[in-house]
């Protein structure tokens with residue numbers, strides 16, 4: 346397992362576009378919540394591929410399903426019927442308030458598909474209204490249009506001019522949203538938890554208020570559930586926590602358990618895409634759908650979501666306990682999408698490095714906030730162990 350003779354860091358520097366700030370760890374293997382580096386060191390992985398490895402690493406059921414599917418049929422394009430994508434479609438739709446699905450390969454494509462659909466809906470039903478109102482500090486992906494949708498000037502600046510048709514307002518401010526909605530607006534798109542933005546949770550009245558506002562104005566409510574969907578918040582879809590029904594949702598991250606699949610789900614009246622409007626070569630192919638079928642069926646098993654909730658409570662309690670160190674100033678989130686804010690950026694950086702040395706991988710969201718997104722299959726004892734590592738580092742800072 347040791348490959349210390351190869352300097353992966355300099356290979357990356359030589360060959361790769363210098364776009365990622367990587368931690369100095371080369372991960373070669375995983376099992377459940379654990380991963381091992383190229384020098385054989387073991388880590389608890391509370392980053393989980395950015396909330397992607399919902400069933401942990403090297404999940405045997407996913408491995409078996411994908412291996413069997415790989416020996417049977419990997420890809421055909423969407424010009425033919427294939428069965429895994431339709432079985433998965435039935436599961437995702439029958440367990441939702443939505444009626445139709447379109448597969449894509451990533452989160453950014455899922456939100457892009459939602460926005461394209463909302464624009465066509467506006468053309469058909471709202472006199473050509475095309476604008477989508479989103480929130481500052483949100484995150485919707487990295488395509489040019491989703492960079493425009495994401496209200497973060499630093500992400501936009503190198504790529505100006507931005508595609509038109511997005512307006513931004515402060516999060517959790519219903520009055521600001523109301524005044525931003527005009528006759529040009531076809532949809533509102535928000536995250537129920539601004540994950541990349543720092544793990545900020547929507548107030549229940551805000552979520553309900555957006556639903557009412559969209560109903561009154563006849564515009565669409567798009568939820569970006571790329572990070573919150575598929576069990577992460579303790580319900581199958583995040584919107585179930587808020588007692589509302591969106592018109593469109595975007596999914597990706599946890600859906601494939603590590604395989605690249607995303608989807609947009611629609612109420613019947615906004616499933617307006619028709620032949621020629623949209624497409625994707627790889628999307629919903631048998632291989633990724635075989636993986637996603639295992640993930641969704643597991644998350645839907647009785648007791649699985651109960652366990653996410655109880656483990657989320659345990660992790661949250663541990664994070665709240667860190668306040669006594671004086672270094673943790675806030676704890677936010679829901680289910681197993683939690684964040685804790687440190688007293689400074691330096692503390693956050695030192696904590697992440699110290700935790701890594703102690704055998705725990707954690708990642709930041711905003712500069713001073715650490716996100717805890719372990720696999721949904723994490724055990725209580727792994728949560729205790731991770732909390733112990735963090736506590737030790739915080740006490741030593």
Ligand SMILES: *Cc1c(COP(=O)(O)O)cnc(C)c1O
Pocket residue numbers: 450451452453454456484485486487536540541569570571572597598
């Ligand atoms: C990660 C993320 C995206 C983008 O997903 P990609 O797969 O990286 O394109 C979009 N929206 C939210 C809420 C996300 O967390």
